[in-house]
Amino acid sequence: MISVDQALKIIDSKTTQLLKQKIKLQDALDFVLAESILSPINMPPFRQSAMDGYALNYDESISEYKLIGEVAAGPGQEFNLKLGEAVRIFTGAAVPDSANVVAQQEIVNRIENKFTLTKEIQVGLNIRLVGEQIKVGITALEKGIILNPAAIGF
Numbered sequence: 001m002i003s004v005d006q007a008l009k010i011i012d013s014k015t016t017q018l019l020k021q022k023i024k025l026q027d028a029l030d031f032v033l034a035e036s037i038l039s040p041i042n043m044p045p046f047r048q049s050a051m052d053g054y055a056l057n058y059d060e061s062i063s064e065y066k067l068i069g070e071v072a073a074g075p076g077q078e079f080n081l082k083l084g085e086a087v088r089i090f091t092g093a094a095v096p097d098s099a100n101v102v103a104q105q106e107i108v109n110r111i112e113n114k115f116t117l118t119k120e121i122q123v124g125l126n127i128r129l130v131g132e133q134i135k136v137g138i139t140a141l142e143k144g145i146i147l148n149p150a151a152i153g154f
Contacts, residue, residue, distance in 0.1 A: 028147045039140040042131035046075055047095040051126045054108055054115065055099035056086035058123060067113040071096070086115070095127050102126035 002010075020034040049055060049071075056065050065086045069079055073092035081087065081098040089095065089102060100123045107119040134140055141151055 025152060028152055029149065031147050033141055033143055033145050033147060033151075036139050036143040037141045039134045039136055039138050042136050043133040044128050044130060047097070047130060048128040049089045049091055049093045049095050049102045049126060050128050051102055051104040052090050053088075053102050053104040053106075053126065054086045055081075055089040055093075055095050055102050057081035057083050057098050058101040058103075058121065059083050064114055064116050067110070067115065099127075100124065 018032075023031065054065070054067070055071065062084045065084055068081070068085050068087060069077070070088040071077060071079070071090070071093040073090050075094045078094075079085075079087050079096040079098065081096055086103075087096065087099070095102060101121055102125060103117055103121055104126060107117055107121070108115045109118055140154065145151060
């Protein structure tokens with residue numbers, strides 16, 4: 001019987017390192033990553049809504065909010081919300097800098113362009129911060145992983 005160290009030395013002596021090759025991303029499924037990949041961007045790249053709902057300039061003293069617009073997914077139109085104002089927002093949309101919370105649609109009682117909240121909320125709720133998932137320069141994928149659909153998508 002041989003030791004683990006001896007067995008590993010025998011394996012290393014009998015194997016060769018595979019050559020690196022560049023391939024198109026769409027052809028990379030089940031390949032092994034030859035080098036670690038660092039994130040070239042912050043993800044999300046902007047303050048992002050984690051819910052469908054309403055981005056608002058919240059203050060606990062305000063009981064009714066006025067709806068002044070809408071923000072779809074992705075980077076969008078910038079709104080300068082005053083206290084008591086809100087915009088309809090969708091998951092993945094850019095949260096206006098003047099909004100300090102996203103209230104999910106299920107806790108809003110809306111009548112036309114005004115609404116009230118049916119539950120207490122906290123500042124920062126349902127807002128993904130810039131770089132919350134990954135920051136520029138951080139290892140996104142480690143050398144040696146097998147590229148599955150999730151890794152390729154990331």
